[in-house]
Amino acid sequence: MIPNSKPLRRVPLGKTGKRLSFERRLFLWMTALALPAVVLGGWLMEVSGASAFAMVSAAVVFALVWMLVSSSFVELITRPMQTLANVVAALREDDFSFRARGARRGDALGDLALEINALAGTLQSQRSSALEALTLVERVMSSMQSPVLAFDAQSRLRLHNVAADRAFGLTRPSSDGRSAEELGLGVLLDVRDEGQYSGAKSNDAARYVVRRATFRLRGAPHVLLVLSDVGAALREEERLAWRRLIRVLGHEINNSLTPIKSIAGSLRGRLPESVEAAPNLNRDLQRGLAIIEDRAASLNRFLQAYQQLSSLPAPRLEWVSLRLVMERVALLEQRIAVRIETGPEVELRVDSDQIQQAFINLLQNAVDAALEAAEQEGGAAEVAVMWEVDANQATVRITDNGLGLLNPVNLFVPFYTTKPKGTGIGLALAQQILIVHKGSVSLTNRGDGRGCVAEVRIPLVG
Template sequence: MPLGRSARRLSFERGLRVWLYLLGLPMIVLCWLVLREHSVEATLQTITLLGLAMAWIFAISVLMEQIIRPLQTLANVVAALREDDFSFRARGGRRDDAMGDLALEINRLAGTLQGQRASALEAMALVERVMRSMQSPVLAFDPGGRLKLLNAAAERTFGLRVQMALGHSAAQLKLERLLDVADDEVISLGSGQQAIRCVVKKTSFRLRGIPHTLLVLSDVSAALREEERLAWERLIRVLGHEINNSLTPIKSIAGSLRGRLAALNGASGDSVDFERGLEVIENRSESLNRFLQAYRQLMGLPAPRLAPVSLNALVQRVALLERRVAVTFAEMADVVLQVDADHIEQALINLIRNAADAALSPDAIDRATPRVEIEWEIIGAEVVIAVRDNGPGLTNASNLFVPFYTTKPGGTGIGLVLAQQIAQAHRGSVQLSNRMDGQTGCRADLRLPIAG
């Protein structure tokens, strides 16, 4: 039965006080009978009985104070515990005493709750610190699809601010597709060369009894790129083996036949055509062999050996290697990088060669003198080396870093792939885009960390 007040039941204090008063009535009645038996005057009887009643009331008041005050103290302690205030304690408690035992047990309860509260706060602080330091985006949504949790990595990935995003629906934040993905599903975030692929871990948890959806996104782009590289390596190894088995005898036989034809007397028209055909076979075999060797070079790239390198000197050396177009670079503050100089030179050679090919392209809109420009700038902890041309620009950027893909006659399709692989081995990247400075052409950015 609830302990609330009712019309039929007195409060604890009033009930106790009434019973104590009633216990004093027999004493007063007995005293009155004794006084009457001894024929004490009425006035004196009245004074005696009033004094006795006043003394009894005073004694009850003192007794009630001794009973009620400890209970009020314990009530205040319990109320403080309910409000998560663990600083209050009951004093004067001792064992072998009902009220003292109660006070000690409440104090122990307060100490236990305080310890649990401190542990919960420490655990929450640890969770928040882990969430802030995690490189994987973490988000949580309530049953209505409203965002309830967002860590720093998710802010960077989705371009959100936690103060502005919390409480908004997934549709308002353009994150509704995250709620539709299945557990362990791989999704792409971003577009073009900036796109990353993430595997989504999806689970549920309860907060205050309400079910929520927790999403953790793990960037698997690097792992998938490595798997793609290994797949290309296996494919090229098989293709190289099979094609070389055919090219070697073809080239040898073509050379032998040409030698025997040269020894024949006379040179009829048929023998000349036959010799030309053999020469074409030999040349194409050699070209195809070089093509395969280039791919083997791509797949057999060794790990970089880092050493201090002056960026200014490196760019000067590379710029002198391109003779078809004018390669210029602005006087910039020198930067010392911890890189493999040979690898970075090769990456820049490929980027400059592509830029020169684009500048010399007959499709170039700008009919001015073909040119290639190089400059660099420091952005955060990276240096961005920009290679710009005045060619026709990019029309399809989706296949730029796919091996075997090329739009240039006689191209092998490994220049950009090799440059990207070198940059990634240095914890950097290569990005291509059309120029945004009012000029036609393409811009290739080689991003490298300044510290190794």
């Protein structure tokens, strides 16, 4: 019974607990109505002096005629009722194509048939509206970028959209009906309304605000969870802040660097070529001006790199082979031989130039770490590339045997670098490219030995 609903009321069809079928009772009543006529006819024949044979023959003929008339009368009454029963049975089975024909107002069966036809039309209209609403809900959910999940009272997953599949690594239909604990979502169910949750499988850095609601499906209570990715918004705000900062720094420093470089070059060109008159002064001026010009050019290149980070163009999406992209990137690295462990064939809808640049930066970072470790401790520098594919995304892993990560917190912060000649742009640019492609990148220390692993996730649907 559905809570808060009125109890069902059953109206009895008769007073007796054990009764014959409607057709048999109707036939017995017709027979009972014939008995007075039989008795009256027999008495009249006896009074008129008819023979016993005539009386028996008349009784048999009368009985046969009466049975034929009774059967016709019973069928005349029961056939419309059977038709209406078939229509009601079809309605119970959600088949709204049946209708009772020949009904008209003014008699009991006609009124009943018309009312059942009207009920069938109403139910059909309601069902069509419900199906259209359900289709609309499914399309809205599939187009939503926010993960949506629904669990029943036993914490079993009953509803999830494509965004939830990507975020939590769910697959259809194997994930349907499984418990939250089996899917690794037990913590998610414990989050209060408007609380924060992190730890999605597709992006370890993702942070979500969870909105909770309850609804009933077939009378059973369900919990609806809608997750909003605040991590993406925070990263976008951070990127815009860095972009504004870089624009201001670039404008101010360039205004100073350009005249400094120009004046240094002009002064060096005006110095006398002969150093006999003032050898030390000429040499010192030449050296000083050369240093000023070189550092101005280096700082200008540094700013140009950061301006590239702040003005990343919109991607031009096309279908490209992941294997071909990784082979091209590996061939560009000439310092060591990068080992490629070929994965399954898959095509991604990405900007080929941008995604190659992201992998170039990650691979260069891995090779730098491996060469540094080999120079300090000896041994061979090793870097390997591998990838795998599931129902929602492609995962690429770049592993090295370097010294590992000492400060993973600031890896993707612009301006931050641990390399003497680094600009701090490589990892930040790779992250920005993958965010634009709705993917993610993470760097962690290897659990199976010394070194680091860079893991890139790119959704299969662009």
